[in-house]
Amino acid sequence: MNLDDKSLFLDAMEDVQPLKRSTDVHWQPERRASGPQHPDLLQLDNFLTTGFLDIVPLNTPLEFRREGLQTGVIEKLRQGKYSQQASLNLLRQPVEQCRQMLFSFMHQAAKDNLRNLLIIHGKGRDDNSHANIVRSYLARWLTEFEDVQAFCVAKERHGGSGACYVALRKSVAAKQETWERHAKRSR
Secondary structure, eight states: HHHHHHHHHHHHHTTOHHHHOOEEEEEEETTTSOOOOGGGGSSSOOOOOOOSSOOOOSSOOOOOOTTTTOOOHHHHHHHTOOOOOOEEEEETHHHHHHHHHHHHHHHHHTTTOEEEEEEEOOOOTTTTTTHHHHHHHHHHHHHHHHHEEEEOOOOGGTTTTEEEEEEEEOHHHHHHHHHHHHHTTOO
């Protein structure tokens, strides 16, 4: 690039301001080289419910476990022993935006065969605070995903009562791969 080209470029870009960088979704680099992509999610209907909400009191920890899930799995989840493969930050977002972000995030996580997620919803000071409303909706919404096996309050190092760990069901392909790996050992 010569000096004339550079000066033309700088003149053209004089009033351009950088875009605000979104840090709401984090994919671990070893799992994905680039950020999440959602082009096919536009065709999916967001089934997450809105409407009447039972507020979860702040002193009630978020926790859910599907029937049949082994006790050891939920204990390891509670202790934060599973590495988080992706995280979603819902802090200070409107409820409808949280609903849309969660829907996209969960579908992308399932598509990428992720198993362990962290969702940051924030801490409220009273039961009717915005953070607790989002937290209460999150408790309802996560149970609406068939792939969610369990969720619970995160450890302090990951956000404590302002975040939750989510364990997703293993995909059919991952189950097959595990089965094949163990079958080779027993031969």
